[in-house]
C-alpha cells in the first residue's frame with residue numbers, strides 16, 4: 008500500500024544488540040537481600056558510562072487494567088525502594104492515584120543487564136516532591152509550572168513558558184505542588200544478565216515479610 012514502509016523485519020534484524028562490556032557476575036555469591044546488588048549494578052553502570060543508567064521505564068495501569076509505560080528518571084534508591092517524580096495530574100499520576108502499583112525496568116544496555124522492579128507505590132511528602140522539582144533544570148521547571156503535562160499543547164505555550172521563566176527568576180524558590188515524588192516499594196526485584204558464550208542468568212528476589220526469597224529463573 009502506498010505510504011506504508013512495512014515490513015520492518017529486515018531493518019530490525021540489523022539492530023545492534025552487542026554490549027560494550029559484559030561485567031563479571033558471580034550469581035552464586037549473591038547477597039541475602041537485593042540492595043547490595045542494586046548498589047553494585049548501578050555503580051557499575053554509572054561508572055561504566057551506561058547511557059541513561061539512572062532512567063527506567065515505568066509501567067502503570069488504570070483501575071480497570073489499561074496499561075501505559077514511559078521513561079522516568081530514578082532519582083533515589085533507599086532502603087524503602089526506588090524513587091521517581093512526575094506530575095500527580097499526568098496520566099501516570101492519575102493511574103497511580105487509582106491503582107498504586109507499578110513496574111520499573113532499568114535497562115543497562117551497554118552491559119547487557121536488566122533490573123526489573125515491581126511493587127506498591129506510595130507518594131512521598133511535599134518536601135521530597137519539592138526537592139525533585141528543584142533538581143530539574145530551570146527550563147523544565149518553567150515548562151512544568153506553565154501547563155499540564157501530557158495535555159495537548161496550547162497555542163500560547165511559548166508565552167506561558169516565558170511567563171513561568173520570569174516567575175522563577177523573580178522567585179527561584181517556586182515549586183509546582185503537582186510535581187510529586189513516588190516510591191516503588193519492591194515486592195520483587197529481578198536481576199538479569201546476558202553474557203556472550205554463557206547465556207542469560209536471572210536471579211529473582213521476592214519479599215517475604217522482612218526477609219527476601221531468592222531464586223534463579225529459567226531464562
Ligand SMILES: Cc1cc2nc3c(=O)[nH]c(=O)nc-3n(C[C@H](O)[C@H](O)[C@H](O)COP(=O)(O)O)c2cc1C
Nearest residue numbers: 062075077078079080092093094097098099100157
Ligand atoms: C530519558 C527520559 C527521562 C524522563 N524523565 C521523566 C521524569 O523523571 N518524570 C516525568 O514526569 N517524565 C519524564 N520523562 C517524560 C516521560 O517519558 C513522559 O513523557 C511523561 O512523564 C508523561 O507521561 P504520561 O503521559 O504517561 O504521564 C522522561 C523521558 C525520557 C526519555
